[in-house]
Amino acid sequence: MATTTEHFFAADAAIIARLGRELVAKQETALIELVKNSYDADATEVVVKFMTEQPVPTLEIVDNGSGMTKTDLVLGFLRLASDKKVSEPLSPRYKRRRAGRKGIGRFSAHRLGDRLVLTTRHASEAVGWRLDVNWADFARGAELSAIPVTISEIEVSEPGTTIRIEHLFDEWSEAAIKRCWRNVLRLQQPYPVAPVEEKPSVDPGFVVRFTRENSLLKDETVVADLQTEILDHMHAVIEFKVDDLGFASWRMVKNRFAPSTDWQKINSYTPDDPKPGPYKYLRNTWMRTHYVILLAELLPTMVFTRVRDELASLGGVRLYRNGFRVVPYGDPDNDWLGFDELYAKRTFLAPISNRNFFGVVEVSDPDGQMFEEHTSREGLLETSAFAELKHLASAVIVTAVGAISDARGKKTRASDKPTQSQDPIKKLKSAVDNLLSSGSAPVSTNTGPEPLFSVPTVTAPAIEAVKAIADEIEQSVEEARSALADETAMLRLLATLGMTTAEFSHETGMTFDAFRFDFQEVFRTAVDAKQNDSDFLEKAVRAQAMLARLDALTSYLNTLASSRSSRDVQPVSLAKVVEDFEKGIRLQAKTQSVDLRVVVPNYDPLYTRPMHEAEIASILLNLYTNAVKAVKRRGDERVIAVIADRAEENSMVRLRFMDSGDGVPEQNREKIFDAFFTTRVSPPGSASDVDHAKGTGLGLWIVSQIVNNAGGEIVVTEPPTGFSTCFEMLLPEENDNAK
Numbered sequence: 001m002a003t004t005t006e007h008f009f010a011a012d013a014a015i016i017a018r019l020g021r022e023l024v025a026k027q028e029t030a031l032i033e034l035v036k037n038s039y040d041a042d043a044t045e046v047v048v049k050f051m052t053e054q055p056v057p058t059l060e061i062v063d064n065g066s067g068m069t070k071t072d073l074v075l076g077f078l079r080l081a082s083d084k085k086v087s088e089p090l091s092p093r094y095k096r097r098r099a100g101r102k103g104i105g106r107f108s109a110h111r112l113g114d115r116l117v118l119t120t121r122h123a124s125e126a127v128g129w130r131l132d133v134n135w136a137d138f139a140r141g142a143e144l145s146a147i148p149v150t151i152s153e154i155e156v157s158e159p160g161t162t163i164r165i166e167h168l169f170d171e172w173s174e175a176a177i178k179r180c181w182r183n184v185l186r187l188q189q190p191y192p193v194a195p196v197e198e199k200p201s202v203d204p205g206f207v208v209r210f211t212r213e214n215s216l217l218k219d220e221t222v223v224a225d226l227q228t229e230i231l232d233h234m235h236a237v238i239e240f241k242v243d244d245l246g247f248a249s250w251r252m253v254k255n256r257f258a259p260s261t262d263w264q265k266i267n268s269y270t271p272d273d274p275k276p277g278p279y280k281y282l283r284n285t286w287m288r289t290h291y292v293i294l295l296a297e298l299l300p301t302m303v304f305t306r307v308r309d310e311l312a313s314l315g316g317v318r319l320y321r322n323g324f325r326v327v328p329y330g331d332p333d334n335d336w337l338g339f340d341e342l343y344a345k346r347t348f349l350a351p352i353s354n355r356n357f358f359g360v361v362e363v364s365d366p367d368g369q370m371f372e373e374h375t376s377r378e379g380l381l382e383t384s385a386f387a388e389l390k391h392l393a394s395a396v397i398v399t400a401v402g403a404i405s406d407a408r409g410k411k412t413r414a415s416d417k418p419t420q421s422q423d424p425i426k427k428l429k430s431a432v433d434n435l436l437s438s439g440s441a442p443v444s445t446n447t448g449p450e451p452l453f454s455v456p457t458v459t460a461p462a463i464e465a466v467k468a469i470a471d472e473i474e475q476s477v478e479e480a481r482s483a484l485a486d487e488t489a490m491l492r493l494l495a496t497l498g499m500t501t502a503e504f505s506h507e508t509g510m511t512f513d514a515f516r517f518d519f520q521e522v523f524r525t526a527v528d529a530k531q532n533d534s535d536f537l538e539k540a541v542r543a544q545a546m547l548a549r550l551d552a553l554t555s556y557l558n559t560l561a562s563s564r565s566s567r568d569v570q571p572v573s574l575a576k577v578v579e580d581f582e583k584g585i586r587l588q589a590k591t592q593s594v595d596l597r598v599v600v601p602n603y604d605p606l607y608t609r610p611m612h613e614a615e616i617a618s619i620l621l622n623l624y625t626n627a628v629k630a631v632k633r634r635g636d637e638r639v640i641a642v643i644a645d646r647a648e649e650n651s652m653v654r655l656r657f658m659d660s661g662d663g664v665p666e667q668n669r670e671k672i673f674d675a676f677f678t679t680r681v682s683p684p685g686s687a688s689d690v691d692h693a694k695g696t697g698l699g700l701w702i703v704s705q706i707v708n709n710a711g712g713e714i715v716v717t718e719p720p721t722g723f724s725t726c727f728e729m730l731l732p733e734e735n736d737n738a739k
Helices: 015-022 027-040 070-077 105-112 174-187 222-229 301-314 339-345 384-407 424-436 460-529 534-563 574-591 613-634 689-693 699-709
Strands: 045-051 058-063 113-121 128-134 150-154 160-168 207-212 215-218 236-242 248-253 264-266 285-291 316-321 324-326 357-363 595-599 639-646 652-659 713-717 725-732
Touching: 015 105, 027 045, 027 058, 027 105, 027 160, 070 113, 070 128, 070 150, 105 113, 105 160, 174 207, 236 384, 248 384, 264 384, 285 384, 301 357, 339 384, 357 384, 460 534, 574 595, 574 613, 574 639, 574 652, 613 639, 613 652, 613 699, 613 725, 699 713
Parallel strands: 045 207, 316 357, 595 639
Antiparallel strands: 045 058, 058 160, 113 128, 113 160, 128 150, 207 215, 236 248, 236 285, 248 264, 285 357, 316 324, 639 652, 652 725, 713 725
16 A cells, blocks of 8 residues: 655755855845845944955944844744745834845845854844854755754844854955945935825935945945036936826926926827826836936036046936835946937937936835846846836836927937028138138248238138038038938838828729629618617618718728829819818718818819819818817817918918817927927837837928928917817919919
């Protein structure tokens, strides 16, 4: 008969070495883990002492926290993966969110040295305790439970804990200590991000000092130094917040190039949604990042070099979880938000590398439900919440940086038209004039006749000025060639889209012609068979109406395509184009709950000078699609009105296109017809080129190009009562010669 016996898992003593030396890769990371224990113990001061010149190289970590009882040592410190920090997520005194959950941070001591001496005294006890651990005893082949450690009662003057690590494994040079100091200081955010009400307990702060052989390296004033030497000179502050329901908002303050913005709701996955919904996983998150453009002319002379050098080592957007930094996010060689990659592609030209930022993303996740660190304590697992965080942070910052670039009058994207500057040819002529008048006639030493004219003395600055202008002309020509290539590529793309649309409309129209009568027969037969089925009849009527709308829209697009097939231009009846537009779009407007109102004169065709009829139709379609988006964002009554008539004081025919949407801000009325101007939220830096090409503001630019080329003009004017936006287009009327 087979027997069944019970057995239990056993652990080899060498597991301590794996936890301590192999899972914690860097000596700096190991030290930070021990500092986290002091933070969780409500310490306000931690002193890290490097005593490497002694016969036994030693490191001490001394804190003034709450200390530990003997029970805490046995059930907490000596217990692997203790759940105390899970069951008690807040520190007892200052209610700090505990930094660690896995219970293995203490074994970082083994990563640093071969012997551990821990002395501690709890605030509620009069005596202290000493724990001695010789890591060399935990050799491979021995049972973990068979290796003893000693705990003895001792006198300790003040509450707190001292961890003494002897026989250090690593060399701690001056550079290594300073590097570790910087990493530990980065662990603490330099300014608060979470609202005060999220931290009900008054926390006096947490100061870490590093000494070596009683020689102080740096004190806690480093945060203040960062404020005075870096933060005060940044050009803008970008913020976002996500509440406990997942709703996100963002704003930009302290913008030196444009007015600050108030909080705006956002969901980076649905940038065109007028009422953004919540994120599915992300909660209780804040960001505050300072942005700077590293140009000498935009910073005080004395601070430019300091800011540039400091940002080279400290710049980036760092991630903090429950008050402590999560490495490596925000390190100089880490591009977790995709900014360096985006800038390297040269599709986004505004300065947006990681060295342009000094920022903090703060996540409140005490239970580890959204984010989870790797076992090595370096980096986070790619959870859904982490993906949403990266998408939101990147989209907000890219949008803000693009707005700053626009406010400075700079190109944001490679396909943008270059900013107009003074004519280089005129500058060259001016420089030559200055060159010819910069000197006086040289002194003559001969006795012959006077020269017919004097030769001016050419100075070195004048020559340099001419050379600089010549270089600028060369660069200007190259930029013009690049701009022409970009515009040619854009025209090729638009032509391709036009041909594709025309082909689609043509094929769809032929399909309608082929099955329209068959469908009517099927429809009648089905309705006759189900006269008593009200649900079916309702669906049948709706399907027939939708088909009619699609048929009308396709027919309208086919008409536009056929009208453009001829390259000849002729006078166009504005009244007829508007009427055709109404017929083609009214059913579609009805599906959008839009009240479309069209007014044209009864007996005046409103002929324009020769142009393509499809050009005016394109203008109407573009204004219509923008208006539909605007009235949806407004949420009230959706009204769009199109009025065609004659201008009163000049030989122009006029089109007014009005809607009851959310309007065009006053500051955008002149910029709205610029190429690539858009108020749409930018996609994150890691998004595809296709996503970055969406919503780039070409529509109204194309409209203005059509109108300007026809000798007319289009502007945003004050709307009449009941409307919030009014576009007014004026086109020259047909003259007696049909020109």
